[in-house]
Amino acid sequence: MRKLIFGAVAAGLMGAALPAGADVKAGVDAWSRGDFLKAVAEWRPLAIAGDADAQFNLAQAYKLGRGVPLDPGLAESWFRKAAVQGHLQAEDNYGLALFQSGKKTEALPWLEKSVARGEPRTQLVLGTMLFNGDGVARDYPRAYALMTRASASGLQSASQTLAQMDQYISPADREKGTALAQQYAAQTRMTPAPTGTRPRQTVANERPTAPSRQPAPQVAAAPPRPTVAQTTAASAPTRTTPPRATPAPATRPAPVAKPAPTPKAVAKAPPKPEPKPAAPSGNWRIQLGAFGTPGNAEALWNRIRGKLGGAQPYYVKAGTVTRLQAGGFGSKAAATRACAASGQPCVIVAP
Incomplete structure (x- = not known):
């Protein structure tokens, strides 16, 4: 009995704390007009009182940084409050917010729903x-x-x-x-729409005005199958330091007098060749395209090879398709720079 009385009193206090005329729809209308401060003022007391639409809308405000400072953590918290009440839009956004904050295990059941x-x-x-x-x-x-x-x-x-x-x-x-x-x-x-629920008074999903803390998900390159040569090289022991060669004692030859050359006999030293860029060394590659005709892969390589600083081409067969890859990069960062330098859409291929 005491619990029931306490619950009634708490509910009365919560209702009394709401400002007169607080309304979720009024907040949505204000948001549509660009009056974000008024929208947040309408939603906040209702969200604290437990209204799922108001909680979702307040989360959107924090997610987008409108009417309040941009705060992904508070957005995630308000999305959760609405999601656990069965708010479908909040369930969607809560799973995405968990993923973006790196909580992938927690995000998985919400993403599945x-x-x-x-x-x-x-x-x-x-x-x-x-x-x-x-x-x-x-x-x-x-x-x-x-x-x-x-x-x-x-x-x-x-x-x-x-x-x-x-x-x-x-x-x-x-x-x-x-x-x-x-x-x-x-x-x-075949999935029927939910029935028996009131129409939602929510604002639309939009992209944040400031960059999010984590980039959008990207497909990582599938690891290539090792060739026989790669497997052998990997299993062979490597020598950390080269053996020192012991030079044989050199004998100084007796000086031989040579006649001084005449001016006409002096030959000009050939010009020093310009140093070539060192070829990349490493197992990272970039994939520059996939072609049904191998000649097209070779033509693309001949066109962009000068941009990649000595990288080596690889023509990888995959069924009827030839994949053009450039390799020899020592790190993912080096491969990423090569992608940018190539001027082609490309994919990083991990070793």
């Missing part, structure tokens, strides 16, 4: 995680399926990522992924 509803942004993120094996077991067919669905929704970054995946995923995995994408599309069409 959003993906099941067909949310393109979470399909992009989870598809990338599945391809890279980042926080989850690698699954190429499902990664390809989710990226296909996100791309079909018109998400440009998903279309670009799908093109990168095409360079590494085998035809068999692509076929499985395409079939799985069709299943996902059918499931999304």
